[in-house]
Amino acid sequence: MPTARPHPLAEYADCIDPARPYTVRQIADLMEMAVSSVSGMADYGWLPGSSMKPHRRGGRVRTWTGAQLLRLARRPVRVAYDHGQYSPATLYRVGCRCKVCTRAHNADSLMRRRALAEETFPTDKRLLLVALIRGATPVAEAAAEVGVTPGRVYGRAAWDADFAQQLDEAGWALCVLGQDDPRCGTGGGYRGDSRAEVPRPGCRGTGCREWRRDRAQQERAGASS
Ligand SMILES: [Zn+2]
Numbered sequence: 001m002p003t004a005r006p007h008p009l010a011e012y013a014d015c016i017d018p019a020r021p022y023t024v025r026q027i028a029d030l031m032e033m034a035v036s037s038v039s040g041m042a043d044y045g046w047l048p049g050s051s052m053k054p055h056r057r058g059g060r061v062r063t064w065t066g067a068q069l070l071r072l073a074r075r076p077v078r079v080a081y082d083h084g085q086y087s088p089a090t091l092y093r094v095g096c097r098c099k100v101c102t103r104a105h106n107a108d109s110l111m112r113r114r115a116l117a118e119e120t121f122p123t124d125k126r127l128l129l130v131a132l133i134r135g136a137t138p139v140a141e142a143a144a145e146v147g148v149t150p151g152r153v154y155g156r157a158a159w160d161a162d163f164a165q166q167l168d169e170a171g172w173a174l175c176v177l178g179q180d181d182p183r184c185g186t187g188g189g190y191r192g193d194s195r196a197e198v199p200r201p202g203c204r205g206t207g208c209r210e211w212r213r214d215r216a217q218q219e220r221a222g223a224s225s
């Protein structure tokens with residue numbers, strides 16, 4: 001039995017600007033959904049009233065006015081949790097929290113976050129950053145130079161194993177002692193020397209961080225044996 005549910009746009013009504021036009025892509029940004037999910041909503045007939053506008057890169061693009069979207073947002077949709085008819089990501093938006101729909105929603109948000117990450121920190125910037133680090137520019141400075149935050153650099157490394165490896169390889173050049181110094185990759189390098197005549201900070205280059213990682217592993221093994 002179809003039941004009246006709030007329109008998926010309802011919870012975004014406060015963010016809709018009635019005076020501007022919206023494309024599928026911009027609605028996807030607004031709702032933090034994948035573009036394909038918004039197209040799906042349009043196919044289900046939940047976004048009637050679009051018009052075709054010329055796109056700045058050629059061709060035409062489906063467009064809604066903000067005022068239209070606000071009217072739609074106030075209009076409930078009649079929908080049954082029919083998993084044969086609707087996509088799981090869409091059903092999640094109208095309230096289904098079954099395992100399949102929740103998983104689809106999470107995959108959708110993850111894809112979106114990664115697409116955004118790709119836009120703000122694309123390959124050419126990543127290559128430049130890695131080259132700068134290989135030239136011994138500290139991570140924070142290298143990040144500033146390519147126009148991203150260090151958080152974005154480490155955030156990407158947390159899920160992009162290839163990038164993490166590139167970062168690690170380049171990071172050997174960051175050793176405070178110099179990567180050819182025999183103390184690179186030792187406890188002395190990692191801890192630094194604050195009492196020396198010329199104090200030396202603790203090293204966070206790849207070599208010295210690796211020493212720390214091995215050490216932590218040994219400690220854990222020792223504790224469990
Ligand atoms: Zn479901």
Ligand SMILES: [Zn+2]
Pocket residue numbers: 174175176177178183184185189190203204205206207208209
């Ligand atoms: Zn070091």
